[in-house]
Amino acid sequence: xxxxxxxxxxxxxxxxxxxxxxxxxxxxxxxxxxxxxxxxxxxxxxxxxxxxxxxxxxxxxxxxxxxxxxxxxxxxxxxxxxxxxxxxxxxxxxxxxxxxxxxxxxxxxxxxxxxxxxxxxxxxxxxxxxxxxxxxxxxxxxxxxxxxxxxxxxxxxxxxxxxxxxxxxxxxxxxxxxxxxxxxxxxxxxxxxxxxxxxxxxxxxxxxxxxxxxxxxxxxxx
Numbered sequence: 001x002x003x004x005x006x007x008x009x010x011x012x013x014x015x016x017x018x019x020x021x022x023x024x025x026x027x028x029x030x031x032x033x034x035x036x037x038x039x040x041x042x043x044x045x046x047x048x049x050x051x052x053x054x055x056x057x058x059x060x061x062x063x064x065x066x067x068x069x070x071x072x073x074x075x076x077x078x079x080x081x082x083x084x085x086x087x088x089x090x091x092x093x094x095x096x097x098x099x100x101x102x103x104x105x106x107x108x109x110x111x112x113x114x115x116x117x118x119x120x121x122x123x124x125x126x127x128x129x130x131x132x133x134x135x136x137x138x139x140x141x142x143x144x145x146x147x148x149x150x151x152x153x154x155x156x157x158x159x160x161x162x163x164x165x166x167x168x169x170x171x172x173x174x175x176x177x178x179x180x181x182x183x184x185x186x187x188x189x190x191x192x193x194x195x196x197x198x199x200x201x202x203x204x205x206x207x208x209x210x211x212x213x214x215x216x217x218x219x220x221x222x
Contacts, residue, residue: 005030006059008044010219012212013205014107015068016056018100018162020204022072024197025158026079032203038219072096076155083150091149095136095156099163102132106166110208111216121170128167133178136160140180146187153191161188169207 005023009016011034023030035041035055045053051066058065061078065071076082076092083089105124112120139148148156164185167174175182188194197204 004028007032008035008049008057008059009055010035010212010215011205012208012216014056014208014216017205018103018159019056019058019068019071019075021158021162021194021197022075022079022081022155024203025153025191025193026075026081027193028075028079030203035219036215038221041219069100072155081153081155081158083154088150088154092154092156095139095148096159098132098135099156099159102127103163103166106170110213124167125171125174128171128174129177132163133174133181136184137178137180140184146184148184153188157184157188158194161185161194 005028007016007019007030009032011032020030035044041055044050044055044057049064050057051064054066056066056068056071058071060074065074073082083092102124105120105127109117109120109124136148143149145151147153148160161184164175164181175185189198196202
């Protein structure tokens with residue numbers, strides 16, 4: 001039996017959360033080795049486990065993968081979540097990278113100064129409602145069916161659902177003007193593997209709190 005992938009990161013969302021989502025959507029069990037202090041991070045670096053001295057890092061198939069997007073590409077391709085042809089892969093990439101642009105604003109939010117947070121949330125709301133969500137709403141109308149690309153679940157669906165739920169934590173009615181995305185959210189959340197991941201007790205991480213911010217600052221010394 002093949003060993004489970006091992007995910008190396010702090011115990012929180014950050015840049016590992018999308019990787020957790022994708023493994024979960026693919027019904028792949030994984031283990032996590034949490035980095036709890038700077039000494040543990042420095043040991044991974046000194047042991048040569050981190051190609052660019054950064055995490056996330058995922059051990060899988062005898063490799064130690066780094067760089068979030070590269071890891072996600074590998075997982076999506078390996079578990080048939082990356083389209084059926086070059087055109088579908090391109091569409092998936094565009095939809096995913098758009099969602100990740102918005103996610104970056106949310107990932108950075110807990111680390112901002114108090115006076116910066118309000119402005120950041122305004123930016124999230126504006127970009128979500130005028131730049132990103134309209135694109136996905138139109139894509140669903142144009143493409144038809146339940147998925148953003150092709151006729152089956154893809155990395156794009158998983159990433160966009162993750163983005164929607166993260167934005168809804170800040171703006172609960174953000175989808176009020178996007179009926180297709182409301183249907184999409186319900187449909188993709190009901191996929192058995194994703195539904196399981198969304199249940200309490202899963203490896204999905206909660207929103208970042210002050211304790212998480214303190215830990216990250218200590219581990220990464222910033």
